[in-house]
Amino acid sequence: MPGRGGRRLFTIILICLVILVSATLVAFSPLALELWKNSPANWNWLSEVGQTYGAASALLAMFALVGVAVSLVLQAREAKSAREQTLRSLHGELMRMAMEDPLYRACWGAFFTSDDPDAQRAHMYVNQIVNHWLTMWELRSITEPHLREVAQTVLAGRTGGSTGARSGSSG
Template sequence: MAADKNDAFHAPARKRTGSWGLLWIAAALAVIGVALSPLLLGLAYSRAGVDFGVIGDVGQAYGAASALVATTALVAVAASLIEQRRQVREVRLQLLDQTTDELVRLAMANPVYRQCWGARVSPGHVAEDLFYYCQLLVKLWTDSWEQRKIDEPLARAYLQSFFDSEVPRMFWERTGDWHCPGPARNHRDQFRVLVNEEYLRALRAGPPARSFEQFPSTDDSFPVINKPRTSRPLEFP
């Protein structure tokens, strides 16, 4: 599979979702405080026997604070709308990710659908299932890396073992971007940098410890249940 086709297996980079609850509460309390402050001031000054004109002077000073609080509330609402939009995009990316996984597994379970992806993803002598499975492994580690469930030493350990087999090397040679890597714009892209580094490190280290192993891949290679052992008619004593 070409590099551009391999991108279909990778969901766009995702960021962690933050919590805006505290910001909402602070903005709401500020707005309520501003709305009730004239009443509270009126009660306080009326009980103290202070001329109501003093309250008017306080109100003029209060206007600047009111404008500041209103601006803060507006910024909070705008930030919340932006966050909600990002969360919706996050959900859509997750659904896209799940759909991609389902399509790959469908192609693995039903080889007839693989021709719909275009050219073969593996050389003619290598079963395509192996490349599909390699892709699922890389995707699993990429998602784990993005969610920070694995750190760099553990990721490199996985990749070193991965590329000590001939099939993963053939897979990344065809589908990886090791020959023209793009910039690492986010945490997810950094994992692809690690994959490329460990792939090239494995090539420099020499042949893999595990060579390609040919397994039967056609239905004729497996026994058929209840298949007659002979075509001769049954004989009874």
């Protein structure tokens, strides 16, 4: 969804710009007050004005705290995504090893009840295709109508149809 990423980037840029402008205004406001008052520096008056910045300081601290919280949430999501990707890679590698060697294929037990090694390998390959679709769906890189179309094509075939009816999804 390119529009969604563009809006997110725009929102981030806008928030950073608001924070930067706010910080700049806070930093230069004593100078502006002196120009506005148009008299020599009255430090007592300026210190009283400075005390009013307590609320602004609290507000800026809150923005910083929210920024840290958002950052932690994004890091947690990224870590979860990395763990899921690692698990999928491991599953794919285990399936590849089983597809290449009947000894490893036997380790999967009852998932592969056919005596035909080619049918077993075909079942594993369809499993890999379904896992690929799952990844695409979770990343929102495939729409539901497109997924239904490709699934109907693959699962309508001799290998796909017999695989789905026999044991369901194995991963």
